[in-house]
Amino acid sequence: MSLAAGRPYLAIPGPSVMPDPVLQAMHTPSPNIYEGEIVDLMASVSADLKRVARTEHQVAMYMANGHGAWEAALANVLRSGDKVLVAVTGRFGHGWADMATGLGAEIEILDFGLKSPVDPDRVEAALRADTDHRIRAVLFSHVDTSTSIRNDPRLLRAALDAAGHPALLLADCIASLACDRFEMDAWGVDVAVTGSQKGLMVPPGLGFVFFNDKAQALAVGRNGVSRYWDWTARANPVAGYQYFGGTSATHHVYGLRKALDMIHDEGIESVWARHASLARTIWAACDAWGAGGAMRMNVADPALRSHAVTALGLGDDNGTRLRQWCERETGLTLGIGLGMVPDGDPRAHGYFRIGHMGHVNGHMIMGLLGAIEAGMLALDIPFGPGALSAAAAVIAKG
Ligand SMILES: *Cc1c(COP(=O)(O)O)cnc(C)c1O
Numbered sequence: 001m002s003l004a005a006g007r008p009y010l011a012i013p014g015p016s017v018m019p020d021p022v023l024q025a026m027h028t029p030s031p032n033i034y035e036g037e038i039v040d041l042m043a044s045v046s047a048d049l050k051r052v053a054r055t056e057h058q059v060a061m062y063m064a065n066g067h068g069a070w071e072a073a074l075a076n077v078l079r080s081g082d083k084v085l086v087a088v089t090g091r092f093g094h095g096w097a098d099m100a101t102g103l104g105a106e107i108e109i110l111d112f113g114l115k116s117p118v119d120p121d122r123v124e125a126a127l128r129a130d131t132d133h134r135i136r137a138v139l140f141s142h143v144d145t146s147t148s149i150r151n152d153p154r155l156l157r158a159a160l161d162a163a164g165h166p167a168l169l170l171a172d173c174i175a176s177l178a179c180d181r182f183e184m185d186a187w188g189v190d191v192a193v194t195g196s197q198k199g200l201m202v203p204p205g206l207g208f209v210f211f212n213d214k215a216q217a218l219a220v221g222r223n224g225v226s227r228y229w230d231w232t233a234r235a236n237p238v239a240g241y242q243y244f245g246g247t248s249a250t251h252h253v254y255g256l257r258k259a260l261d262m263i264h265d266e267g268i269e270s271v272w273a274r275h276a277s278l279a280r281t282i283w284a285a286c287d288a289w290g291a292g293g294a295m296r297m298n299v300a301d302p303a304l305r306s307h308a309v310t311a312l313g314l315g316d317d318n319g320t321r322l323r324q325w326c327e328r329e330t331g332l333t334l335g336i337g338l339g340m341v342p343d344g345d346p347r348a349h350g351y352f353r354i355g356h357m358g359h360v361n362g363h364m365i366m367g368l369l370g371a372i373e374a375g376m377l378a379l380d381i382p383f384g385p386g387a388l389s390a391a392a393a394v395i396a397k398g
Helices: 020-026 037-053 066-077 091-102 120-129 153-163 213-221 231-235 240-244 250-266 268-291 318-330 346-350 362-378 387-397
Strands: 009-011 058-063 083-088 106-111 135-141 168-172 191-195 206-211 309-313 332-336 351-355
Touching: 009 351, 009 362, 020 250, 037 058, 037 206, 037 240, 037 250, 058 066, 058 231, 058 240, 066 091, 066 135, 066 168, 066 191, 066 206, 066 213, 083 091, 083 120, 091 106, 091 135, 091 168, 106 120, 120 135, 120 153, 135 153, 153 168, 168 213, 206 213, 206 231, 213 231, 231 240, 250 268, 268 309, 268 362, 268 387, 318 332, 318 346, 318 351, 318 362, 332 362, 346 351, 362 387
Parallel strands: 009 332, 083 106, 083 135, 135 168, 168 191
Antiparallel strands: 058 206, 191 206, 309 351, 332 351
8 A cells, every 4th residue: 555645745856846826827728928918927027036036137038947047148148269167066067067068168167076065265266367357257056956055156256356357157046046045136146047947836947047237248248149048138028029039938927927926925035034944844854864874964064055955865775765665655756866976876876855945834844754754664774763853843943
């Protein structure tokens, strides 16, 4: 017998759980795309997305996943032969660097490994060494979803400023937006990219690129961005079709409108605080389990951990066994380990990730932790006692 029947719970780090009101908002006939409600909605979601990213500047929307948003941002500011500095803290940093390589950029990678955040001193040194200012852009992941390391964008801004370097600062906020505090303007980020399917609680399919005047000036000053990725008209449309460079993503826009209403009704500060509390709930359980077993969170220092995803090691093939058991027996789907060992290495089965982004709350996280503990019990994976009590204590304190 399995106990999986009932409402399933997808706890992978994107796509995330979709709220019923978002799904219901999407359950509607096709609108006229040329005038009327959908055109107004596109203007309103643009404005409210900027509130989530804490920017007064501009946003361009694309029918794309995160990879598309990566490429969109780069296509506007880079030209073939430009140099790019990439501060890498996991698989997704390498992925973005690879997109830049594909656009003909010359890449310098600063790799900080899989357990440490960006060291701003190394970034500053690399920028100082670039005496003729060939580096156009510095790329980093706010949160790298493979390692669950959270970088502080302010430290990268400070490194650029200390070096007196004019390069743009580009942040990958795909896993972090509407989960971890992010202040694009106040923190001096020039370009930020995100997608619809993580903290924004909408199905995969929309990519967003926020950019400030400095980024816009560079993009405009250098002709050559390919037509489809050009952010100019998307951010400043004179006709409704320009928001998406063609037919608009009608149903995603309906869903996004509802999701943004939910975020702003709760309040972005409360959304961030909820993610922080739920993350601490998970960490309390993981600490207790780890005290009597092999479970380890990838990032030792809580101050450097994402509030949206937690990467864990369990040793042997226990990550995969646990994931499969939880899905089969309880209806809970956990995330695979990603990028902790080379692709194809069987040790990958020792890792897994918990996604806790977007539409998640206290009882879901307690249920998730209970299912994990049941799985370890069923599979004879050793663990320390008291994890669920420790988690409950965090929830109780709020
Ligand atoms: C999910 C994610 C991506 C990739 O997004 P896709 O929609 O899968 O293309 C890139 N960067 C980060 C940090 C992510 O979490």
